[in-house]
Structure formats: C-alpha cells, structure tokens
Amino acid sequence: MDFGVGYFPTHDGIGPGPLARMLEERGQESLFFAEHTHIPASRESPYPGGGALPQKYWHCYDLFVALTAAAVATSRLRVGSGICLIIERDPIVTAKEVASIDHLSGGRLEFGVGAGWNREEMVNHGTDPRTRMRLMAERVEAMKAIWTQEEASYHGEFVNFDRIWSHPKPAQRPHPPVLVGGLGPTVLDRVLAFGDGWLPNYTDDLIERMAELAARAQRPIEVDVLGMAPDARALERVRDAGARRALHWLPTGSSGTVEAALEHWEAAIVELNGG
Numbered sequence: 001m002d003f004g005v006g007y008f009p010t011h012d013g014i015g016p017g018p019l020a021r022m023l024e025e026r027g028q029e030s031l032f033f034a035e036h037t038h039i040p041a042s043r044e045s046p047y048p049g050g051g052a053l054p055q056k057y058w059h060c061y062d063l064f065v066a067l068t069a070a071a072v073a074t075s076r077l078r079v080g081s082g083i084c085l086i087i088e089r090d091p092i093v094t095a096k097e098v099a100s101i102d103h104l105s106g107g108r109l110e111f112g113v114g115a116g117w118n119r120e121e122m123v124n125h126g127t128d129p130r131t132r133m134r135l136m137a138e139r140v141e142a143m144k145a146i147w148t149q150e151e152a153s154y155h156g157e158f159v160n161f162d163r164i165w166s167h168p169k170p171a172q173r174p175h176p177p178v179l180v181g182g183l184g185p186t187v188l189d190r191v192l193a194f195g196d197g198w199l200p201n202y203t204d205d206l207i208e209r210m211a212e213l214a215a216r217a218q219r220p221i222e223v224d225v226l227g228m229a230p231d232a233r234a235l236e237r238v239r240d241a242g243a244r245r246a247l248h249w250l251p252t253g254s255s256g257t258v259e260a261a262l263e264h265w266e267a268a269i270v271e272l273n274g275g
Contacts, residue, residue: 001235001238001239001243001244001245001246002029002030002244002245002246003028003029003030003245003246003247003248003265003269004023004028004029004030004031004032004078004245004246004247004248005023005028005030005031005032005247005248005249005250005262005265006031006032006033006034006082006226006227006247006248006249006250007019007031007032007033007034007249007250007252007258008033008034008056008057008059008060008252009033009034009060009061009066009252010056010059010060010061010252011059011061012059013056013252013253013254013257013258014253014254014255014258015069016033016061016066016067016069016070016073017069017070017072017073018073018255019031019070019255019258020069020070020071020073020074020077020079021073021074022255022258022259022262023074023077023262024074024075024076024077026262026266028077028262029077029078029245030077030078030079030080030110030245030247031070031077031078031079031080032079032080032081032082032110032112032226032247033060033063033066033067033070033079033080033081033082034060034063034082034083035060035063035081035083035084035085036057036058036060036085036116036118036121037062037085037088037121037125038058038121038124039053039057039058039118039121040118040120040121040124042120044119044120045117045118045119045120045121048117054252056252063081063084064097064098064101067079067080067081067101067109068101068104071101071104071105071108071109072104072105074108076108077108078108078109078110079101079105079108079109079110080109080110080111080112080179081110081111081112081113082112082181082199082226082247083112083113083114083116083179083181083199084111084112084113084114085114085115085116085121086113086114086115086136086139086140087115087116087122087125087127087132087135087136087139088116088121088122088125088127089125089139091138091139091140091142091143091146091159092142092146092161092164092166094139094143095142095143095146095147095166096146096166098111098143098147098170098175098176099146099147099166099167099168099169099170099175100168102170102171102172102175102176103168103169103170103171105171106171107170107171107172107176109170109172109176110176110177110179110224111175111176111177111178111179112179112180112181112199113136113140113178113179113180113181114136114180114181114182114199115132115133115136115182131158133186133190134157134158135158135159136190137190137193137194138154138156138157138158138159139158139159140178140194141154141156141159141194142154142156142159142161143175144174144175144178144194146164146166147169147170147174147175148169148174148175150165151163151164151165152164152166177196177197177222178194178195178196178197179195179196179197179198179199179222179224180194180195180197180198180199181199181200181226182200183200183201183203187200188209188212188213188216191213191221192213192216192217192221195221196221196222197221197222197223197224197244198210198213198221198222198223198224199224199226200223200225200226201225201226201227202225202226202227202228202229202234202238206225206238206241207237207238207241210223210238210241210242210243211241214242222244222245223238223241223242223243223244224243224244224245224246224247225238225243225245225246225247226247226249227247227248227249228246228247228248229248229268230248230264230265230267230268231268232268232269232271232272235268235269235272236272239272248261248265250262250265
C-alpha cells in the first residue's frame with residue numbers, strides 16, 4: 001500500500017510547489033488537492049464536517065494551477081485531484097487541462113472526480129443539483145472520448161459536441177485513472193459505471209463497502225482512502241482490505257504546521273511497517 005496526503009492549497013499557506021517538494025523528499029508517494037471555485041456567502045448547505053465551515057474552502061488556488069505547480073516542482077510524486085468538481089466545469093476545457101498536466105508531468109496525474117455537497121455552489125455554475133449525478137457521468141464519458149479519440153464527438157442529455165480535435169493526449173494510456181469520490185448510497189454504482197477506482201473518505205463501514213465493491217466488480221478497481229488518521233491500526237485495516245493507497249489530510253498552514261502534522265503521519269506508517 002502506498003501513502004500520500006490531501007491538502008487544501010491556499011494562498012496563505014505553504015505553496016503547492018514547496019509542499020510537493022517536501023513530500024517527495026520525505027518519501028510520500030502522492031499529493032491530492034481539494035477544489036472549490038468559491039463558497040456562496042448564503043451558507044445554506046450545511047458543512048458535512050459539522051460546525052463552521054473552515055476558511056480554507058474559499059481561499060484555495062485554482063485546482064489545475066496548484067496541480068501544475070506541484071507537478072513541475074517534482075519528478076516522481078503523483079499529483080491528484082481530491083476531488084475535481086466536474087459538475088462545475090466545462091468538459092472540453094477540463095479534458096484539455098487534465099491531458100496537459102498529465103503530459104507535462106510524464107504521466108503522474110490521478111484524476112479524482114465528484115459532485116460535491118454545496119448545492120448553492122452548483123447552482124451558481126448553472127448545475128441543477130437534482131441531475132448532477134447524470135451530468136457528472138456524461139462529462140466524464142465525454143472527456144474519455146476526447147482523451148482517446150483523434151476526432152471525438154459526444155451526444156448526451158447534457159453534453160453535446162460534434163467532431164473535435166484536441167491535443168495533447170494524456171501521457172497515460174488510455175487516460176489518467178478516473179477515481180470516483182463520494183460515500184453516498186449509490187456511489188458504488190458510479191464507480192462501476194465509469195471509474196477506474198474509488199476515492200472515499202475513511203468511515204467505520206468502509207471495509208464492508210470495499211468488500212461489496214470487490215464482489216460486484218467485473219474488472220480490477222482500485223480503492224484509495226482519503227481522510228486516514230495517523231493510526232497504524234486503521235492503516236492496517238484498510239491495507240488488509242486491499243486498499244492501494246492511504247491518504248491523510250494535512251492541515252492548511254505554514255511549512256512548520258504542515259511538517260509537524262506530516263511527522264505524525266510518517267510515525268504511523270513506520271509503526272504499521274514494523275519500524
């Protein structure tokens with residue numbers, strides 16, 4: 001099992017490039033960035049974590065700018081979106097951004113996608129929350145067509161375009177891994193429909209749901225677990241259940257704040273490995 005971290009890359013914390021270099025030098029395998037284009041000031045949608053919404057949610061750099069900074073600052077670290085809110089993005093533009101970063105990085109991009117939780121945020125992008133899951137599926141399918149076909153077209157309920165040319169193509173073939181985020185009751189249906197992997201946050205019932213996914217899958221599907229605590233016993237559970245990668249959310253802040261939290265994460269990994 002590989003180990004990495006998740007992070008909200010804000011303008012007032014350690015930059016995405018310096019953070020990526022730190023992680024690569026310390027032997028972490030991957031870095032995943034969160035995304036929010038904005039947060040509506042109305043704050044009608046309740047924060048899933050409970051309590052007040054942390055300011056990092058509306059102080060993030062653009063996801064693909066942050067991923068580019070992390071990619072060019074490193075040579076081995078895998079960089080990923082955890083998650084890209086594809087229901088708020090044009091699929092042709094996003095396909096170009098994903099392919100460009102994957103090409104520039106030499107094939108080091110992991111593409112986590114999801115629908116998010118903030119309904120007002122979706123509406124501001126013209127997305128009807130009631131149809132967001134169908135919209136997400138079509139946008140992912142359309143991007144796959146752009147990545148894999150020289151002359152791509154797509155016709156669906158929400159996404160429509162006739163023959164287009166778009167280069168570069170991703171360095172990874174057929175495309176970067178599409179990791180479907182989420183924990184809702186129907187998320188495994190989406191993983192099986194258009195995902196190369198599942199990118200859930202850690203929960204008490206995750207091991208059982210991983211077993212369900214394995215039983216239903218007719219092809220290899222990897223599981224990368226976000227939100228892991230620096231706890232060797234929890235890491236052992238997900239490793240033994242077959243997880244490919246465990247990821248710990250680092251606090252957003254200065255290099256000192258980040259490094260202190262990273263040391264706790266590294267200590268749990270050492271304990272897991274019997275060091």
